[in-house]
Amino acid sequence: MAKSKRAPSRKTGRATKSTSRSSRKKASTRSGTGLLWIKIVLIVVLLAAAATFVLDSMVRERFDGKRWALPAKIYARPLELYPGLSLSAPELEKELVRLRYRHDTQVKEPGSYHRNGYRLQFYSHDFQFLDGLEPQRKVEVTFVGGEVHSIRNLLPNGNDRDSLDLLRLEPMEIGGFYPTHNEDRALISLDQVPPLFIETLLTVEDRDFFEHKGISWRGIARAMWANVKAGHIAQGGSSLTQQLVKNLYLSDQRSYLRKAVEAVMALLLEYHYDKNEILEAYLNEIYLGQNGDKSINGLGLASSYYFGRSVEQLKLEQIALLVGIIKGPSYYDPRRFPERALNRRNQVLDVLKEQGVINDERYQWARKQALNIVSKPYSNSPYPAYIDLVKRQLRRDYNEKDLRNEGLRIFTTLNPALQERAENAVVNKVKALESAYKMPAGSLQGAVMITSADGGEVLALIGGRDVRNPGFNRALDAARPIGSLMKPAIYLTALENYSRYHLGSLIDDSPIQIKSNNKPWSPQNYDHKSHGRVTLMEALAHSYNQAATRLGMEVGLTKVLDTVKRLGVERDLPPYPAILLGGTDLTLIEVTTFYQTITSDGFNTPLRAILEVLDAKNQALGRYPLTVGQRFQPQAIALLTEALKSVMREGTGQGVYAVLPRNIDVAGKTGTTNGMRDSWFAGFSEDYLTVVWLGRDDNAPTPLTGASGALRVWTDIMSRMPIHSLQPYQGDDIRRVWYDPYSGLRTGNGCPGAVYIPMHIASIPNQSTDCRGSQNSPLLDKIRTWFH
Amino acid sequence: MFRFVFVTLVIFLTACAQTPQYTDRSTREHARPRPTPYNTPAQRAPLPRPAPSVRPPQNQPDYQQDFANDPRKEEVLSAPQTMLLNQAQMHLAKNESYQAASLLERAIRINPQAVKPYRLLAELRLQQGNKQAAIELARKGLALIAKKGDPVSYSAEKIRLERLVAQAQRMQA
Numbered sequence: 001m002a003k004s005k006r007a008p009s010r011k012t013g014r015a016t017k018s019t020s021r022s023s024r025k026k027a028s029t030r031s032g033t034g035l036l037w038i039k040i041v042l043i044v045v046l047l048a049a050a051a052t053f054v055l056d057s058m059v060r061e062r063f064d065g066k067r068w069a070l071p072a073k074i075y076a077r078p079l080e081l082y083p084g085l086s087l088s089a090p091e092l093e094k095e096l097v098r099l100r101y102r103h104d105t106q107v108k109e110p111g112s113y114h115r116n117g118y119r120l121q122f123y124s125h126d127f128q129f130l131d132g133l134e135p136q137r138k139v140e141v142t143f144v145g146g147e148v149h150s151i152r153n154l155l156p157n158g159n160d161r162d163s164l165d166l167l168r169l170e171p172m173e174i175g176g177f178y179p180t181h182n183e184d185r186a187l188i189s190l191d192q193v194p195p196l197f198i199e200t201l202l203t204v205e206d207r208d209f210f211e212h213k214g215i216s217w218r219g220i221a222r223a224m225w226a227n228v229k230a231g232h233i234a235q236g237g238s239s240l241t242q243q244l245v246k247n248l249y250l251s252d253q254r255s256y257l258r259k260a261v262e263a264v265m266a267l268l269l270e271y272h273y274d275k276n277e278i279l280e281a282y283l284n285e286i287y288l289g290q291n292g293d294k295s296i297n298g299l300g301l302a303s304s305y306y307f308g309r310s311v312e313q314l315k316l317e318q319i320a321l322l323v324g325i326i327k328g329p330s331y332y333d334p335r336r337f338p339e340r341a342l343n344r345r346n347q348v349l350d351v352l353k354e355q356g357v358i359n360d361e362r363y364q365w366a367r368k369q370a371l372n373i374v375s376k377p378y379s380n381s382p383y384p385a386y387i388d389l390v391k392r393q394l395r396r397d398y399n400e401k402d403l404r405n406e407g408l409r410i411f412t413t414l415n416p417a418l419q420e421r422a423e424n425a426v427v428n429k430v431k432a433l434e435s436a437y438k439m440p441a442g443s444l445q446g447a448v449m450i451t452s453a454d455g456g457e458v459l460a461l462i463g464g465r466d467v468r469n470p471g472f473n474r475a476l477d478a479a480r481p482i483g484s485l486m487k488p489a490i491y492l493t494a495l496e497n498y499s500r501y502h503l504g505s506l507i508d509d510s511p512i513q514i515k516s517n518n519k520p521w522s523p524q525n526y527d528h529k530s531h532g533r534v535t536l537m538e539a540l541a542h543s544y545n546q547a548a549t550r551l552g553m554e555v556g557l558t559k560v561l562d563t564v565k566r567l568g569v570e571r572d573l574p575p576y577p578a579i580l581l582g583g584t585d586l587t588l589i590e591v592t593t594f595y596q597t598i599t600s601d602g603f604n605t606p607l608r609a610i611l612e613v614l615d616a617k618n619q620a621l622g623r624y625p626l627t628v629g630q631r632f633q634p635q636a637i638a639l640l641t642e643a644l645k646s647v648m649r650e651g652t653g654q655g656v657y658a659v660l661p662r663n664i665d666v667a668g669k670t671g672t673t674n675g676m677r678d679s680w681f682a683g684f685s686e687d688y689l690t691v692v693w694l695g696r697d698d699n700a701p702t703p704l705t706g707a708s709g710a711l712r713v714w715t716d717i718m719s720r721m722p723i724h725s726l727q728p729y730q731g732d733d734i735r736r737v738w739y740d741p742y743s744g745l746r747t748g749n750g751c752p753g754a755v756y757i758p759m760h761i762a763s764i765p766n767q768s769t770d771c772r773g774s775q776n777s778p779l780l781d782k783i784r785t786w787f788h
Numbered sequence: 789m790f791r792f793v794f795v796t797l798v799i800f801l802t803a804c805a806q807t808p809q810y811t812d813r814s815t816r817e818h819a820r821p822r823p824t825p826y827n828t829p830a831q832r833a834p835l836p837r838p839a840p841s842v843r844p845p846q847n848q849p850d851y852q853q854d855f856a857n858d859p860r861k862e863e864v865l866s867a868p869q870t871m872l873l874n875q876a877q878m879h880l881a882k883n884e885s886y887q888a889a890s891l892l893e894r895a896i897r898i899n900p901q902a903v904k905p906y907r908l909l910a911e912l913r914l915q916q917g918n919k920q921a922a923i924e925l926a927r928k929g930l931a932l933i934a935k936k937g938d939p940v941s942y943s944a945e946k947i948r949l950e951r952l953v954a955q956a957q958r959m960q961a
Contacts, residue, residue, distance in 0.1 A: 082868040082898065131875070131890040166868035454900035455893075601931045603924070612890065620886040626893050626909065628924050634931040687900075727901070730937030 052264065059268045062248055063281065072408035074381075074390060075171035076416050077459075078129070081141060082166045085148040086722035089120050091417060092141060096122055098172050098416055100308040102374060110136045111309060118143045121154065127170035130411070130612050130620055134168045146722065172416055175381030175390075188300040188311050190280040196357075197299070197311075197319045198279070203355050204323050204348055206240040209279070214241045214270035215263055240282050241266040243326075247285045247297075288322065289329045296329075306334065308374035316358065317366040320348040334373050342371055385463030386414050388473050389609045397622065398613070407616035412609050413457035415450075418721060422448050422460045422690075423467045425716035430465050430694070433712065437703040444702065446694045446713065447474035449592045453689050455626060456596050456605035472697075479585035480678045480695060484543045484706065485671035486564075486582035488598065488640060490552040491540050493563045496636045497555070498762035503537040503639055504739045504755055509547035516577040523549050523581055526672070526705075535741050535755065540643045541651030543670060545581055552580035566631040568593040568604045582671065592691045595682045598640065599689045602632030635760050638729035641667050642758050644683075645726065652707050653683065659719045665726040666718070670706030677701050679709030685723035690714055734758050745769040861944040863904055869895045876908060880915070888912055901936075903929045903945045910952055919956040926953045 079095050081087070096113045101122060104112035113122035119142050126136040138154040151164040202209050208216045216239045223237035238246070245265045269278060287295060288302035296305050299322065303311050307318050314322070324344040325332040334341035346367055353363040381387045390412055426446045434444050450460040463473035472478070494501040509531040513522045523545040525531070531544060539547035552560050557575055564573060573584050586594075589607065597604045605628050613621040644667035647653045652670040660666065668683020679694040679702065692710040696702060702709070740747040740754050744765060747754045751771035865873070876891035889912060895905040910925035926949045933942045933949075 080868075080894065080898065082866075084866070129890075131879070131887040131894075165871055452897070452900070455896060457897075601928070601935065603928055603931070611893070612886070623886050623889060625889055626896065627921065628928045630924055630927045630931070634934055638935070727935070729935050731934045732937060733934075 074175040074410045076414040078171040079169045089143045175387040214266035244282045317369040321345040324348040386461040409614045411611045415459040419460040429713045453599040458609040475588040481673040483582040483671040483673040489563045498760040502763035503757045506533040507547045509544045541646040567597045601634045602637040603628040672705040675701040679704040681710035681714045
């Protein structure tokens with residue numbers, strides 16, 4: 001603080017009084033300028049201090065924030081292998097490739113495999129599941145007739161026997177919750193990093209890391225000297241701390257100001273945090289490549305992305321490559337520029353040898369190794385529509401903040417093999433249909449859901465034909481009229497009434513007119529014809545609108561709507577007769593729920609995509625348990641299923657047996673809406689329920705019916721899956737009988753006009769009749785009819 | 789001059805006041821809500837095996853005597869399923885319901901038509917006090933038996949399931 005230059009004259013006595021005015025004036029001018037300079041310096045100092053404070057708070061906030069953001073991981077279902085599982089050798093191989101296993105004829109390490117015809121050897125990684133640790137195992141699986149035949153343990157230890165009854169593979173990672181939008185993380189802690197990596201890193205990038213205070217003057221000098229010697233920029237002089245600052249806080253802008261700010265922040269960082277913390281942060285932040293629009297940051301992710309292994313498993317030549325590409329991950333991209341990458345890696349090996357980090361033997365060995373980069377993984381999440389469903393279910397039950405901050409592991413029911421098959425079917429068939437029917441390219445959209453027929457687990461989900469890019473999720477959000485998919489609800493309502501209706505009951509498929517919403521309504525059959533009196537089974541198989549409407553009004557609209565509710569559709573439907581023919585909007589997931597109750601023996605089984613959520617310590621945050629609720633008797637469901645099988649054998653779903661083997665019983669229902677705006681098919685085997693929708697987003701008519709459109713996609717999917725024939729109901733309260741619909745009585749074996757159908761014992765008529773119209777005596781038959 | 793210094797000092801101090809708190813990971817509190825889909829089981833002291841005329845312990849199925857002597861009446865399960873069910877029963881005995889449920893569901897995935905996994909799941913729910921869920925799962929087991937048309941091989945399981953339903957219904961009343 002400058003003192004006034006005008007000292008009180010009293011102190012010095014009389015002498016100052018004699019100071020002339022002019023000298024006083026001069027003194028004041030000099031002190032005025034000095035004061036101005038002091039003010040300027042003060043302002044600059046204070047501004048610098050303020051700037052430093054701002055930078056300081058930025059540094060600390062960002063650094064701490066990054067450390068807390070452990071991402072949550074989402075896993076697909078783990079494949080469980082056991083003798084008798086329907087799986088082929090190529091399919092298992094594909095599964096291992098999906099898990100980033102490397103091919104190695106020796107199968108030396110976890111994460112490698114080798115296939116030889118029907119024998120597949122692999123070495124699995126260990127994995128901690130909720131119900132226990134699945135240890136790593138080296139096994140040989142043999143296949144016979146499209147099934148797993150045996151699983152032999154090649155390295156039995158302790159309690160393990162030679163042949164295994166069950167082996168669970170580690171699950172595939174399919175996505176996660178990340179702190180920022182397009183980044184990805186596989187966070188590692190410093191003690192996971194091989195010491196050799198740290199040595200290599202420091203030797204190449206920052207030799208004085210542990211000595212300097214944030215900026216290495218020696219490093220800068222060394223770099224300047226090297227650059228002068230080389231005649232161009234050969235080395236950068238930035239310390240690791242400075243590089244970390246650049247990665248964490250600053251943009252790619254190159255300017256002196258930025259360099260200055262970077263230097264200040266590096267010093268601040270070192271002031272607040274110790275060397276190990278900085279090093280760990282560096283290893284988790286360093287930019288090491290680009291995968292589409294996703295950046296590869298951090299050593300954990302990079303070792304997985306390039307070498308398909310975890311950090312601990314990195315070998316010398318792999319370490320050398322990773323450290324080498326820090327200088328320019330795009331320039332030295334080992335997939336795009338393998339020669340450059342190899343040279344750079346060898347350069348690093350040279351430096352290591354020079355500096356005595358490795359001996360000559362290791363050096364020579366490492367130099368000889370090829371790059372050995374694994375195949376690229378998917379960019380972003382490979383299954384965005386499925387992940388969308390998972391996130392919605394999680395958001396309903398957990399705080400978003402919890403999910404972002406806890407390092408959670410979320411186990412889902414996704415079956416990647418089925419998902420991929422479904423995706424291929426949709427993408428290819430939609431394109432094929434468009435060109436076959438001369439529709440504008442890109443106009444036809446589709447959605448698919450596959451669930452396990454009994455458990456209601458969501459195995460695959462497709463929200464649109466552009467499967468890689470999340471957009472509108474039609475499976476979850478597009479509510480469209482369901483048309484004839486509604487009919488099973490009518491027939492089920494009738495079939496529950498064993499004393500009144502059965503599969504052989506006759507209904508009149510003739511014109512019908514009723515009031516719907518105060519307007520007269522005359523539903524037409526698809527072929528605009530009437531078919532007279534038909535059995536319930538035929539009416540459903542051929543999807544006759546007139547018969548269905550008549551039956552629906554007979555059993556009662558309220559009862560049908562109640563059936564729909566019991567099937568699991570929670571949406572309130574308006575009580576108009578048009579509902580009977582599906583004149584109501586449902587989403588694909590709602591339709592799947594409806595049919596799930598049918599495939600689960602009449603038990604409403606809420607669909608699950610998530611099984612359990614585990615925290616970072618492997619404790620369960622929560623489970624989504626298997627839940628069932630009986631809504632219908634299994635006998636009524638079995639009868640309905642018979643009719644739905646008939647849809648496929650004799651009815652609108654016949655096209656399926658042009659592709660599927662005839663000995664596989666499947667069941668389902670086609671659905672076509674007004675103006676053919678929606679093409680639906682819902683169908684199931686013993687093991688899988690698959691629902692398909694095709695249509696246009698602009699709701700314009702298409703040339704497709706349920707059979708010509710959605711069924712084709714369904715058939716394509718199911719024919720590529722290991723499906724099993726529907727098991728018939730074998731309880732003795734349902735019997736197959738020969739029945740004459742016209743007399744309503746039982747009849748003889750193979751009589752003309754008779755049908756051989758399953759009936760609940762409460763429906764079976766007590767009386768029987770002779771054959772109607774025998775071949776030999778038409779006159780006698782005529783006489784007989786007089787007496788009936 | 790003094791005024792100038794005073795003002796800049798004020799600005800300086802204001803900048804200080806905006807510096808956020810430095811939180812250390814070890815002192816951070818995690819207060820997060822933990823919604824669980826169902827109740828976790830309460831701790832129960834083990835009870836002695838009852839004589840037939842005594843009321844069975846709360847929430848335990850009352851058929852301690854299995855039909856161990858007649859294998860014809862027992863469901864035959866595959867080796868992987870048997871392994872999983874044994875592990876599940878170990879967890880059940882330790883009240884580790886999440887692990888037990890996970891193992892039982894794996895068994896169901898391997899063969900969805902097997903009855904015993906559903907029966908054990910029903911027992912688990914009953915143990916947890918979720919009577920309606922227990923009843924529904926038991927009914928599922930009974931429906932699976934009804935479909936099979938093989939009353940002999942499933943007679944033991946059928947009886948267990950029926951008793952479980954009856955017991956759960958009594959507890960509900």
